[in-house]
Structure formats: C-alpha cells, structure tokens
Amino acid sequence: MKNESGIPDLTRIVGRIEDLPTLPRTFLRITELVNNPRSSAKDLAKVVTDDQVLTVRLLRLVNSSFYGFPQKISTVTSAIVLLGFDAMRNLLLTTSIFDLFSNRNRKGRLRLEKLWDHSLGCAVGAKVIGNYLRYDKIEELFVSGLLHDIGKIVEMLFLPKDFTKVTSMVESRDILMVTAENYILGYTHADIGKFLAEKWNLPPKLESVIANHHQPGLSERFLQETAIVHLADILCRALNMGSGGDRKIPPLDREAWEILELELSTIGPILEEMESEFEDVRQFVRHSP
Numbered sequence: 001m002k003n004e005s006g007i008p009d010l011t012r013i014v015g016r017i018e019d020l021p022t023l024p025r026t027f028l029r030i031t032e033l034v035n036n037p038r039s040s041a042k043d044l045a046k047v048v049t050d051d052q053v054l055t056v057r058l059l060r061l062v063n064s065s066f067y068g069f070p071q072k073i074s075t076v077t078s079a080i081v082l083l084g085f086d087a088m089r090n091l092l093l094t095t096s097i098f099d100l101f102s103n104r105n106r107k108g109r110l111r112l113e114k115l116w117d118h119s120l121g122c123a124v125g126a127k128v129i130g131n132y133l134r135y136d137k138i139e140e141l142f143v144s145g146l147l148h149d150i151g152k153i154v155e156m157l158f159l160p161k162d163f164t165k166v167t168s169m170v171e172s173r174d175i176l177m178v179t180a181e182n183y184i185l186g187y188t189h190a191d192i193g194k195f196l197a198e199k200w201n202l203p204p205k206l207e208s209v210i211a212n213h214h215q216p217g218l219s220e221r222f223l224q225e226t227a228i229v230h231l232a233d234i235l236c237r238a239l240n241m242g243s244g245g246d247r248k249i250p251p252l253d254r255e256a257w258e259i260l261e262l263e264l265s266t267i268g269p270i271l272e273e274m275e276s277e278f279e280d281v282r283q284f285v286r287h288s289p
C-alpha cells in the first residue's frame, strides 16, 4: 500500500487499526512538565506521587543495580533530582509503554513476551555500547532500544491478519521479518513505529531510531544513536535474548559500523556485560507491580 511517491500510505493502514494505543494521561502531564523550563522537581514529583503504582516502580528502578547509586533513594523528589528531568521522562515512558502492551492478548502472550525480551536485550545492548562510546544520555539509548520494534507489537496486536501472513512467510522461507513485511505488505514495522512515534509526539531522536534501525544510513540527524541501536539489535540476537520474530540475524550495516568507531576487540566484553545486565533489568520488569 504505497502512494504515488512510493512512501507507504500509513494513514490508511493505521486507519484499519481500530483501537490504536494511547499513552496514559500521567505520561502526557509529565511530558508537558518536562518541556516547560519553569517546572521544578517538586512539580514533577507531585504528578508522579499521584500515581501510586508509578511511584513504587520508580523507586524500585532507581534503587536497582541498573542505576547503581550507592545510597538508598527513598523519595520521588530525590529520585528526580538525581536522575534529572529527561532521564525521568524516559523512565516513565518506558514503564507507561510496558503497561500499554502487557498481557492484552492471551493467545499471543508467549510471542509477545519473547519480543519484549528481544526489546529489553536491545535496550541493554544500546546502554552497554553507549557506555563504551562515552555517550552521555545513556537512558535515552536504553529507551530507544526498548522501543525500536514497537511497530512489531502494534502489528501483532492490532493488525493480526497482516501479522499472520508475515510470520508464515518468515517461517516457511526463514527470512527476516522486515523482508517479509516489505514483500507482503509494502511497509514494515519500522514504518508503523515511526507513525506511532509521531502520533505520540515522541522526541525526534527516538522517532528516528525507530524508523531507521534497519537502515541506519537513512538517519540524517541521529546517525550515531541509530547505529548504536542497529548494532544492539544484532548483538542481542546473537545472545539469543528473546526473539525478534524471526531466526535470522540481520546483516551489520557497514556505514553504521564505521560511524561507531568501535574496535572489534570490544565486542566480546560488550556481549559479556550485556548478558550480566540483562537478567537484572529483566527481573525488574517482570516483577514490577
């Protein structure tokens, strides 16, 4: 389904999705606050503490080994001060999105769980690679990894007929999901993800990574971030973390590899770190209230 310019006509496709997920109100209020230079940590804390589940989650996460703060953090305000506004927004986005998609569809639960594990693996990978590159906004990379395949989740839950056609082809020909999507649908999960990111008003960097993680060279402004998530997607597959919906490992984009300027010898230690961090983060996500 493409229009005259060859760009997938996503308005029509997404028009077929009856019940496109919306972000929770708390998240929208938080985004407003983060975007307003006059808001304070206290304002943000007020919004968070109104939501008890969110408060518990936030405190658990800031006290987990993911952040590794030496002291125990017991109030929302101190968590915000320690993490900063942007990091808070990313963290809240993560927890909001987990809620949106958790256990909606019993039939596909196993597949969904594997896809979440794949996304978490990619998130951890992006974080570890980011650390090696001394990238300063690590949690942004984490969220980008977590959301890179959000289009697959939408496809699975909201376009089930298309999804079934795609997965049958993936299985019978042993090809990548993105290849089957292009072949059967004329658009991919990356296109759907981009559409969703626009609809949700996600930051442009996040939108760009979601849209271009299979072809990082197309990312004009955020080449490095997209290349990081592209590599993390490959590494988490190599480590068998969950399943991206197919059994193939996508080829490494040469341009992405050159942009990263990583030594080949760093890949071993990166994989080791990914493995040890993955279980920690998975515990947190699985056992959140």
Ligand SMILES: [Fe+2]
Binding pocket: 148, 149, 178, 189, 213, 214
């Ligand atoms: Fe993907």
Ligand SMILES: [Fe+2]
Binding pocket: 118, 122, 148, 149, 233, 244
């Ligand atoms: Fe992926």
